Amino acid sequence: MNQFLAMENFRKWIPLLVLIGLALFFTAVNPNFLSFRNFARIAISASPALMVAVGVTFVILMGSIDLSMEGTVAVCAVLFALMLNALGGSIAGWGWMAIPGTLFVGAILGAINGLIHVQLKIPSFMASLSLGFVGIGLSLLITGGNRIQIEDPIFRSLLTLRIGGFALMSYAALAALLIAWFIQDNTTIGRNFYAIGGGEDLARSSGLNVGKLRITGFVVAGIFFALGAIFAVARLGIAETETGRNFMFVSVTSVVVGGTALRGGSGGVWNTLVGVLIVNVIGNGMVVIGLPDYFQDGVLGLLVIAAVYLSTDRRSLSFVK
Amino acid sequence: MNGGLTYTERMRRHFPWITLVSALLLVGMTDINFLSPENLLNLATDIVPLLVMAVGMTLVIYIGSIDLSSQSIANMATVLTTISLPALGVGSGLLVIAAGLLFGAISGVVTARLKVPSFISTLAVGGIALSVGQFASGQQALHMDAEQRKHAFGWIMGTTAGIPHELIVALAIVAVAWFIQNRMTAGRTFKAIGAAEPVVVASGIRVERYKILAFALSGMFAAIAGLMFSVRLSGGSPTLAEGFLLPAIVAVLVGGTPLTGGVGGVTNTLIGTMIVAVVRSSMLYLNIPATGQQIFFGLVLIVAIATTIDRSKLRIVK
Amino acid sequence: MFELQNVEKRYPGVHVLKGVDLKIGDGEIIGLVGENGAGKSTLMKIIYGAVQHDAGNVLVDGVPVHFRTPRDAMQMGVGMVYQEQSLISNLTVMENIFLGFEKPFIRFGAINWKRMSEAARKQLRKVKLDINPATITSRLTFSQRQLVELAKVLALEERVDGKLVILLDEPTSVLSKDEIELLFSLVRELRRRASFIFVSHRLDEIIDLSDRIYVLKDGAVVDVISADEAQIETIQKKMVGREINREYYRENRQIPYNKDDVLLELDHVTVAGRENDVSLKLHAGEVLALVGVEGSGREPILRTIFGMRKPEKGTVSIRGMTVRSFSASQSVSHGVGYIPRERKIEGIASGMNVFENMTLSQMKNYSKGGMLDIAAERELARDWIRRLSIKVASENVDCGNLSGGNQQKVVLAKWRSGGSEIILLDHPTRGLDIGAKEDVYEMVRDMSVDGVGIILVADTLEEAIGLSHTIAVIKDGEIRKWFNCQPGAKPSLYDLIQHMV
Incomplete structure (x- = not known):
């Protein structure tokens, strides 16, 4: 029993060890990796991805999955830019309303997603994938395929303002992570997500309204996707359909690599932070040591297979589709 | 009790072709030219690569799994065909087919042996295929030499008695898939896995092998789709087949193969693909912007899943 | 007082329960025995609300009630300690005890863990289990988990007006001799707070613990025996007691x-x-x-x-x-x-x-x-x-x-x-x-x-x-x-x- 517990405790730390190992490896190949400026760069590129990954973490904790992020991020990014520009173009003026407005849009998209999954009883991966396609189409329809520029210097200060070397965006992402942590550990819905992931039947017989909780999970995810969209716009200064690109693969990989199990019930937002950092360190490190960035998808693909493989208890599973 | 199907169940089986005919008539009423043999033939030829990909996807959905790597494998196939054409000629086709089989088989092994859910395993394998495509192409659009293309694959591009060879090849591929599905032990086993996997295990069949085979075949068909697309466009690029995944899944589901598997099959997908084609071109006829398609197909997908899925097989919907 | 009157249940092709009458007084311990297929598990499911009966009445203190879900039953003070453990193993002990009833511990949207922990300790004391309520459930031994389940059911006490009725389904099947002794003395002590329905294959234990024993056969109660007069052999004969038809089995x-x-x-x-x-x-x-x-x-x-x-x-x-x-x-x-x-x-x-x-x-x-x-x-x-x-x-x-x-x-x-x-x-x-x-x-x-x-x-x-x-x-x-x-x-x-x- 003790040996088993020790093993389990060790397992918990594997993702962090992998992260440290990767950092050491890239530093050994090219010492430039280990620089403050490079870390600040990784922090910026990781901020939008962290928000999206944290969002999907809640859904995965329940044992479902949300693959709608590319569409949701695209719609939120585009609507955010339009709202901001329509409200005077500056966060300092009425433009700030675009932020809650976008979070609301994210929540609505998440609610639609959850409702379709729960009410029509469609597996979440397919319901959310379909809605992701709808979202991409919607954002294309809104923009007509064009880019929307954001010129507001105050909004862009999320990227440009540096405090202690790190961009303001990174601090904002950290704050959002702390909120997510609070939701996860200290609220009833957060704890009930774990209950559903740990045993849906048992949770239901204890009287939890599982359907409602699932929908709530998708709403929370949608809000975090919207946050990710805002950071992504701040980072590039433009909003377009492409803003959502690649978030699906990267965020799901991050969550899984961070050690949150796909079957639900274990892991959490701190795991996701580690996972996002692993993914971004790999992306950054490959560039630093001179490998073309297009290897990234392949490497992440292998990583995700390895992570799911290692985290799955195959004895308890009979049939996997 | 003997085979008494309810009315709705019986209707459901005919729903796909009724949809197709109604869609055709509806568009035909707005513009009778739409129903001209030429136009229909063009319509059919146009969707050949999609059809081939959807046929492969059908086999995987038939066993109750999903393949999200098809588009990436097709992308990779366009690049590999274009690159290997000068050296291998028609042999480049075989290379691409082998690559598709290999990538599909990897998805199958990861799903069946490592027990990773198929939507994750194929997403991951798709990522790997994408990297291979980008690496092989150097992230550029590549072009085929007209002479070499004609020499190796000219037979695909010609027409006989007004019927494009492309269409004939596609129908031959559908026929092969139909034969595998309906007349071979592999196809029967696929059906049984989709209908009741525990029964297959308790019947002493090595389920894992057949699952791997289904994924491998899906990869192969995706690669053939990429190959044909690349020959048609006379080139390849790691993003050439972008936008194939959604319509391919829609074609399978609208055709009447449910996400839970076990019923439907390639003939259904043939009808499903034609529905997709009619909807697509009618949208052009009705001046609906191309971006509207994605929204429309996304919604259609949800409706198709919701109406075809067999909920008795899903005790808990996750 | 908890009572079943003439309860019926049919599944397609099978008549599972044929007019079952059952009565439990406050603080009473009832034994329920029967062969596999006699209808025990269906009867239990009806009592704790997992299955609905087709006909007859379920009465709590003389008032007819209808349980649509286990939660309904819990709110009327009827709880179940499952044989195949129903705790969610990735949650802490206290979260399991109060799952679905977290409301009283919420302050400004957050769960007050200190208060929940105190409340959980109080419940755990009832079953004499001295563990940290913040322990992850998967780390407990099997018998500890069983006691936590009992504590979870006993937590109903504070939420329900009347007395509790607690079902124990084969609680001893995986316990050691000492653990069984401990459980039994606990149950005897707890009868001030609750009445129990005890289901087991081990007839000696049933006789040892219960006041009265209901014998179920083919979906009907064939006898109710007072524990003082009960003997293993007579119960066994009542459980089976059928002539074997030679022709039927060829x-x-x-x-x-x-x-x-x-x-x-x-x-x-x-x-x-x-x-x-x-x-x-x-x-x-x-x-x-x-x-x-x-x-x-x-x-x-x-x-x-x-x-x-x-x-x-x-x-x-x-x-x-x-x-x-x-x-x-x-x-x-x-x-x-x-x-x-x-x-x-x-x-x-x-x-x-x-x-x-x-x-x-x-x-x-x-x-x-x-x-x-x-x-x-x-x-x-x-x-x-x-x-x-x-x-x-x-x-x-x-x-x-x-x-x-x-x-x-x-x-x-x-x-x-x-x-x-x-x-x-x-x-x-x-x-x-x-x-x-x-x-x-x-x-x-x-x-x-x-x-x-x-x-x-x-x-x-x-x-x-x-x-x-x-x-x-x-x-x-x-x-x-x-x-x-x-x-x-x-x-x-x-x-x-x-x-x-």
């Missing part, structure tokens, strides 16, 4: 088997995950019944023979050849056929027609180079439809639409037509009506005549006795007693039960 067709022709031998086999040692021999034409209570380890033995589990120790040999690699496909190719208990899940593929189901295990006999000979498949199906008189319009009918009996015939035909010589029957008559059962019995005799060896895990003891040549009584995974079952010299139910419990 005893006249039972012929001796060939003792020299050993089909299957298990030599000191340890089934995976159990510390047991099983040896048996199955001969051509023999029906060997494995008999035991639920969870005694019959199914794992069947699954090991079928290759779905690999034994940890010992050897399995089929026709004298030692089996080296264990997989279902190996066993099938060695001539083993398996008729699973869950017919609709593992037996019949609904959505596939009769001939597709029949050839599923033997497609290589009906194909060449991977190509199916569908005409031959149809021929086979028509032949067996005739031989077993399967009631079906044609071989093209979807097996999902057949009646249970006809489905079972299709499964049998699948193995027999494939030439299986060793057939494993796991509850072959479960859920069948009487006529279909008799058909199955006929088929068992037919197979014996053909020299097929059968291992049977029967639905009832009568069935096992009626059909078999040999009976092995299994308890805790091991064979405790062998019985010879020659016609006219069959053991009685009572003979068997003695060794089962």
Whole structure:
């Protein structure tokens, strides 16, 4: 029993060890990796991805999955830019309303997603994938395929303002992570997500309204996707359909690599932070040591297979589709 | 009790072709030219690569799994065909087919042996295929030499008695898939896995092998789709087949193969693909912007899943 | 006070509960006993709200109530301590205790862990469990988890006006002797707070703990015995007490088997995950019944023979050849056929027609180079439809639409037509009506005549006795007693039960 517990405790730390190992490896190949400026760069590129990954973490904790992020991020990014520009173009003026407005849009998209999954009883991966396609189409329809520029210097200060070397965006992402942590550990819905992931039947017989909780999970995810969209716009200064690109693969990989199990019930937002950092360190490190960035998808693909493989208890599973 | 199907169940089986005919008539009423043999033939030829990909996807959905790597494998196939054409000629086709089989088989092994859910395993394998495509192409659009293309694959591009060879090849591929599905032990086993996997295990069949085979075949068909697309466009690029995944899944589901598997099959997908084609071109006829398609197909997908899925097989919907 | 009046429950084709009356006074401990299939579990499910009764009344303090969910029952003070543990293992002890009832601990949207922890400690004190409420449940021992479950139910006390009614389902089945003692003294102490319904196979424990004992047979209460007057033998006789009908089981067709022709031998086999040692021999034409209570380890033995589990120790040999690699496909190719208990899940593929189901295990006999000979498949199906008189319009009918009996015939035909010589029957008559059962019995005799060896895990003891040549009584995974079952010299139910419990 003790040996088993020790093993389990060790397992918990594997993702962090992998992260440290990767950092050491890239530093050994090219010492430039280990620089403050490079870390600040990784922090910026990781901020939008962290928000999206944290969002999907809640859904995965329940044992479902949300693959709608590319569409949701695209719609939120585009609507955010339009709202901001329509409200005077500056966060300092009425433009700030675009932020809650976008979070609301994210929540609505998440609610639609959850409702379709729960009410029509469609597996979440397919319901959310379909809605992701709808979202991409919607954002294309809104923009007509064009880019929307954001010129507001105050909004862009999320990227440009540096405090202690790190961009303001990174601090904002950290704050959002702390909120997510609070939701996860200290609220009833957060704890009930774990209950559903740990045993849906048992949770239901204890009287939890599982359907409602699932929908709530998708709403929370949608809000975090919207946050990710805002950071992504701040980072590039433009909003377009492409803003959502690649978030699906990267965020799901991050969550899984961070050690949150796909079957639900274990892991959490701190795991996701580690996972996002692993993914971004790999992306950054490959560039630093001179490998073309297009290897990234392949490497992440292998990583995700390895992570799911290692985290799955195959004895308890009979049939996997 | 003997085979008494309810009315709705019986209707459901005919729903796909009724949809197709109604869609055709509806568009035909707005513009009778739409129903001209030429136009229909063009319509059919146009969707050949999609059809081939959807046929492969059908086999995987038939066993109750999903393949999200098809588009990436097709992308990779366009690049590999274009690159290997000068050296291998028609042999480049075989290379691409082998690559598709290999990538599909990897998805199958990861799903069946490592027990990773198929939507994750194929997403991951798709990522790997994408990297291979980008690496092989150097992230550029590549072009085929007209002479070499004609020499190796000219037979695909010609027409006989007004019927494009492309269409004939596609129908031959559908026929092969139909034969595998309906007349071979592999196809029967696929059906049984989709209908009741525990029964297959308790019947002493090595389920894992057949699952791997289904994924491998899906990869192969995706690669053939990429190959044909690349020959048609006379080139390849790691993003050439972008936008194939959604319509391919829609074609399978609208055709009447449910996400839970076990019923439907390639003939259904043939009808499903034609529905997709009619909807697509009618949208052009009705001046609906191309971006509207994605929204429309996304919604259609949800409706198709919701109406075809067999909920008795899903005790808990996750 | 909790009362059931004339409670009825029917499932398609079965009358599970036939007018059950049951009454529990405050602070009373009721024992509930009955054979497998007597309706105990359905009765319990009705009491704690997992299943709704069709007719009759459930009264709490004389007021009729209707539980639609277990939560409804909990709100009326009725809680269940499950045999197969219902705690969510990735949550902490306190979260489990208050799952779904977190509201009182919420301050400004956040859970006040300190207060929840204190409240949980209070509940844990009731069951004398001194653990940190913030412990993750998966780290507790089995008996600790059981006490946490009890504490979870006792937490209802503060939320409910009246007294509690607590169901204990086989609570002692995995506890050590000391732990059982501890549990019993706890339950006796807790009767100030609650009344208990105690369900167990162990009659000595039932007599020891309860005040009155309800004996359930065939869905009806056959007797209520005061514990002072109860004796194990009388209860056992009441639980079974039925004449075995020889004709029903086709005893006249039972012929001796060939003792020299050993089909299957298990030599000191340890089934995976159990510390047991099983040896048996199955001969051509023999029906060997494995008999035991639920969870005694019959199914794992069947699954090991079928290759779905690999034994940890010992050897399995089929026709004298030692089996080296264990997989279902190996066993099938060695001539083993398996008729699973869950017919609709593992037996019949609904959505596939009769001939597709029949050839599923033997497609290589009906194909060449991977190509199916569908005409031959149809021929086979028509032949067996005739031989077993399967009631079906044609071989093209979807097996999902057949009646249970006809489905079972299709499964049998699948193995027999494939030439299986060793057939494993796991509850072959479960859920069948009487006529279909008799058909199955006929088929068992037919197979014996053909020299097929059968291992049977029967639905009832009568069935096992009626059909078999040999009976092995299994308890805790091991064979405790062998019985010879020659016609006219069959053991009685009572003979068997003695060794089962």
